[in-house]
Amino acid sequence: MYKVFVNDTPIIITSSLKNDNKFPTYSFKNVNFNEILFKLKHKDFLGINLHSTNLENDWKIFTKNLNIIPAAGGLVLNDKKEVLFIFRNGTWDLPKGWIEKGESIEKAAIREVEEECGVFNLNLIKPLLTTYHIYEQNGLNLKETHWFLMSSDYKGKLKPQIEEGITKVDFKNEEESKNALLNSYENIKLVYDTYKEQ
Structure with missing residues (x-):
């Protein structure tokens, strides 16, 4: 499916x-x-x-008639099992971004999380799923995002990547995560649900 x-x-x-x-x-x-x-x-x-x-x-x-845009991102847990969220354009999201030429999916996922959140010491646990989103920009594009479950024991200050429109970065507990998902995208809910099911 x-x-x-x-x-x-x-x-x-x-x-x-x-x-x-x-x-x-x-x-x-x-x-x-x-x-x-x-x-x-x-x-x-x-x-x-x-x-x-x-x-x-x-x-x-x-x-066949879509431009495939490969991307990668992560659902990151801290040592309290809280989930790392970003707030961009008025919506809660998970960190992700385009895969650069010659870059592996795994390296791209870690790089994007580090850049967007200012979090380090990331440990890639396992692949979660791939999500697909169609948008129009110079033709029809299919953003194919490869998601990974990650963890981090980083205790430093988180830093949102302002130039990417990110204004907040927070680790959220289960209740806070559920509230954030009320103001999020359907594919982000799918990533979170997949993590919870596993």
């Missing part, structure tokens, strides 16, 4: 015919992607299921 967000509204490409989410389901082969994107951007649907008979092949077709 692939879940791709368009302005926080999901396109779910799946080989399963089971529909737990109550979104309309269409055959992948019979859809007009431009029409779907238009409808999702204008909130005509809360989400949509695309049923695929060949998931990997259909994913290649889906991504």
Whole structure:
């Protein structure tokens, strides 16, 4: 299954015919992607299921006309198991950013967390998941973000990367994290939920 967000509204490409989410389901082969994107951007649907008979092949077709923008980030825990959040453009988020040419996904994830938060001594624990988000900027782009679970015993002062629009960086306990997620993005909620499930 692939879940791709368009302005926080999901396109779910799946080989399963089971529909737990109550979104309309269409055959992948019979859809007009431009029409779907238009409808999702204008909130005509809360989400949509695309049923695929060949998931990997259909994913290649889906991504063929999109510019893939690879990114990496982290859900970082301190020694109290609090989660590191950033506040950017009025929304709580997790640190992430583009992968530079020749850089590994893991190195990019650590570098971005360090740069955006001023946190160090990062330990990469394991991959969590990959999220997908479509946005328009010089054409249609698919941001493919590889998320890692990390930990840090850093006790110094956290420093938000102001030039990236980040105004706050905080470690949050479970209750504070849940409150922050009320003002966050759907793919960030997905990252947090994946961490909690594991």
